[in-house]
Amino acid sequence: MRRALLVGIDDYSPVPLAGCVSDATELAKLLERNSDGSANFGCRLLTSPRDTITLNKLTGNINDLFSSPADLVIFYFAGHGYHSTVDGFLVTQDSSGHNSGYPMSHLISLANINEKIREVIIILDCCFSGEMGNFKCFNGMSIMREGISIITASRNSESAQEDPKSNHGIFTSLLLEALNGGACDVLGNVNCASIYAYVEQALGSWNQRPLFKCHVSSLSPLRKKTCEERLPLLRRIPEYFKGPETHLRLKAQFASETKSKGSEIYEDLILLRNWGLVEPVGEDHLYYATVHSKSCKLTPVGKHIWRLAKNNQI
DSSP states (O other), rough: OOOEEEEEOOOSSSSSSHHHHHHHHHHHHHHBTTTTTBBBBBBEEEETTTTTTOHHHHHHHHHHHHHHOOOEEEEEEEEEEEHHHHHHHHEOTBTTBBBBOOOOOHHHHHHHHHHEEEEEEEESSSGGGGGGGGGOEEEEBBBSOTTEEEEESTTTTOOOETTTTTTEEEHHHHHHHHIIIIIIIITTTOOOOHHHHHHHHHTTTTTTOOOOEESSOOOOEEEOOOGGHHHHHHHHHHHHOOOTOOOOOGGGGOOOOSSSSSHHHHHHHHHHHHSSSSEEEEESHHHHHHHHHHHHOOOHHHHHHHHHHHTOOO
């Protein structure tokens, strides 16, 4: 069971925003289906001006998100954020002097107490979003339980910028690219750590700085990019390389155009090289390593896939 609540608010008075609705809408489209069309998250989308998103309405929907068991839930918010000396807040449309919005501390408390939800991912694209998860410790123990990950668009002292060219927040435009395959591994999986690495590297040292706070023992894929056709070859890697450090001796006839077992091995090695799993030894190109009867070896990523294949984990 995987579900996601995605909130985007443009219609603020007197300071409207322009890209939050499109942020939440496009993210929902990506999360609902994997790239092969298979079902992924059950998404609930709240956007304003289509919906009127008051504090009560946001609170009710967040309570619904955490109300029943699940393998993984995602909460995403794009809108205004506010930071006081007391807490950080997700600003709703009815926020005013006495109502700053939905407290970030309440959100993390719900994530903490609902242990029937195995994994929780909170993604915030709002100003001062880095305040999310800024906790004190009690008796030396963290109050963020295992299974929670937080990705924010900025530090708690920074604004989150919109990109007028793309009609998206700068952070979410990168998040969408990451989920659409930019952050997938060789198996086609995209997880919150790879998303953060993708976004963080794209934002320079003078831009807003995203934050990643994580307390997990495993990383679930948020979305899968189709790579089923790769799996049979990836599972054969231990047949070619008897160990992760083994060098595979190449033969000149492997590169022959004549169909043979050797040429089939060579074609497989070309694919593994293209995927970044194999590299030639002593030559710049696999072809010349083959012609000169040299060898090839697994890259660090290739060694990782070798172990997965050897242990029947893929």
